[in-house]
Amino acid sequence: xxxxxxxxxxxxxxxxxxxxxIVHADFIAFGAPDVSDWASxxxxxxxxxxxxxxxxxxxxxxxLISGWFGIKFSFRKFSAFFFQVVFxxxxxxxxxxxxxxxxxxxxxxxxSVFLLNGGDYWFVKAYMVLMILSPFLNAFCDHAxxxxxxxxxxxxxxxxxxxxxxxxxxxxxxxxxxxxxxxxGLYLIGRYMHIHRPAFTSYSMRQDGLAYLAISVxxxxxxxxxxxxxxxxxxxxxxxxxxxxxxxLAAMYLLLFFSKWNFSSRFVNRVSVSCLAxxxxxxxxxxxxxxxxxVRKANEMGGVLMILVFLLLVYVVAIGADRIRLFxxxxxxxxxxxx
Numbered sequence: 367x368x369x370x371x372x373x374x375x376x377x378x379x380x381x382x383x384x385x386x387x388i389v390h391a392d393f394i395a396f397g398a399p400d401v402s403d404w405a406s407x408x409x410x411x412x413x414x415x416x417x418x419x420x421x422x423x424x425x426x427x428x429x430l431i432s433g434w435f436g437i438k439f440s441f442r443k444f445s446a447f448f449f450q451v452v453f454x455x456x457x458x459x460x461x462x463x464x465x466x467x468x469x470x471x472x473x474x475x476x477x478s479v480f481l482l483n484g485g486d487y488w489f490v491k492a493y494m495v496l497m498i499l500s501p502f503l504n505a506f507c508d509h510a511x512x513x514x515x516x517x518x519x520x521x522x523x524x525x526x527x528x529x530x531x532x533x534x535x536x537x538x539x540x541x542x543x544x545x546x547x548x549x550x551g552l553y554l555i556g557r558y559m560h561i562h563r564p565a566f567t568s569y570s571m572r573q574d575g576l577a578y579l580a581i582s583v584x585x586x587x588x589x590x591x592x593x594x595x596x597x598x599x600x601x602x603x604x605x606x607x608x609x610x611x612x613x614x615l616a617a618m619y620l621l622l623f624f625s626k627w628n629f630s631s632r633f634v635n636r637v638s639v640s641c642l643a644x645x646x647x648x649x650x651x652x653x654x655x656x657x658x659x660x661v662r663k664a665n666e667m668g669g670v671l672m673i674l675v676f677l678l679l680v681y682v683v684a685i686g687a688d689r690i691r692l693f694x695x696x697x698x699x700x701x702x703x704x705x
Contacts, residue, residue, distance in 0.1 A: 373631040375431055376638035378624040383644045385424035387677045390648065392418045393606075395658040396665075404593055412590065413670065418606060419586040423578075425489065425608045426617035429496070429549050433556020434621065436507070437500035442703065444497055446695060447642075451490050453691040454646035455479050462652040469652065478651040486651050488544055495546040496553060503550065507557040515562065519554050526551050531609045543608025555618065567622055574623035581616040643688035648680050 392414055399411040459479045462470040469475060477483050481491060507515065530548060559567055569577070585605050592605075604610060648657045657680070664676040 385421035388421040423617035429552035433553035571626040577619040640688035647684035
């Protein structure tokens with residue numbers, strides 16, 4: 367019998383994926399504002415930074431949730447995860463092969479089916495390695511004393527913050543929190559919070575929500591200060607990346623906020639199963655340039671409101687496409703595992 371999903375955490379997954387869409391629709395689609403933007407359209411710059419700072423914790427939230435519950439690794443679960451990835455990478459390649467064969471049948475296009483390009487689906491590749499490592503991480507988390515766990519976690523995070531955040535060029539594979547190395551740290555934070563419940567986890571839901579908002583606003587004000595004084599290119603990229611301590615703190619408090627919101631929703635649980643599909647759909651090699659173009663066109667048509675409508679449409683289309691994947695996987699799963 368399958369364990370009932372916690373709707374509060376499933377809703378957090380859905381929100382985090384919307385945050386991913388927002389991050390990809392903000393600085394990635396429009397570019398980060400510069401000093402001339404601050405002079406000509408200050409309100410627009412503030413809104414850009416506000417959305418970016420509220421949403422930048424998206425990836426960290428996903429990994430913290432995995433740590434909170436602990437990944438229960440099995441070849442069956444890994445296969446289901448990989449099948450979903452290949453369904454979108456291969457499926458969208460076939461669509462591109464029909465619509466724009468000159469783009470599909472290139473070395474880069476063919477490599478994208480197997481996730482062999484450098485930056486495509488980076489989250490998937492980092493998370494797959496985390497899944498493989500999870501039994502070893504879980505063994506440590508379950509058997510280490512609170513003191514040993516805290517010592518290892520603190521030491522690990524200090525090394526990551528120094529070499530992966532303060533001076534990312536010195537350890538390129540830890541840069542910006544976009545690696546399995548960073549995911550391990552986030553996973554351990556999630557496990558530690560869930561198992562040992564440190565004092566800050568006992569704050570009220572309201573306090574958790576305010577802490578998340580306060581951290582996001584502090585990041586926004588810091589970025590605006592750096593922009594105004596011409597320091598944006600060198601410093602605010604350190605604030606707005608997944609390895610930034612403030613971003614990790616924001617993700618932690620957002621997780622704690624949702625952990626105290628208990629409710630049950632079959633709709634939320636059903637939709638959240640397809641959460642990853644939104645990432646796999648819009649970040650595909652062939653679709654991502656189109657996604658960015660359509661975000662810019664939506665902005666021309668109706669500003670922020672029209673962009674949000676477009677993002678919701680992308681969300682719905684991706685989840686709808688994933689229904690096909692679920693149907694095919696259930697058929698295949700029955701044959702593979704004799705269910």
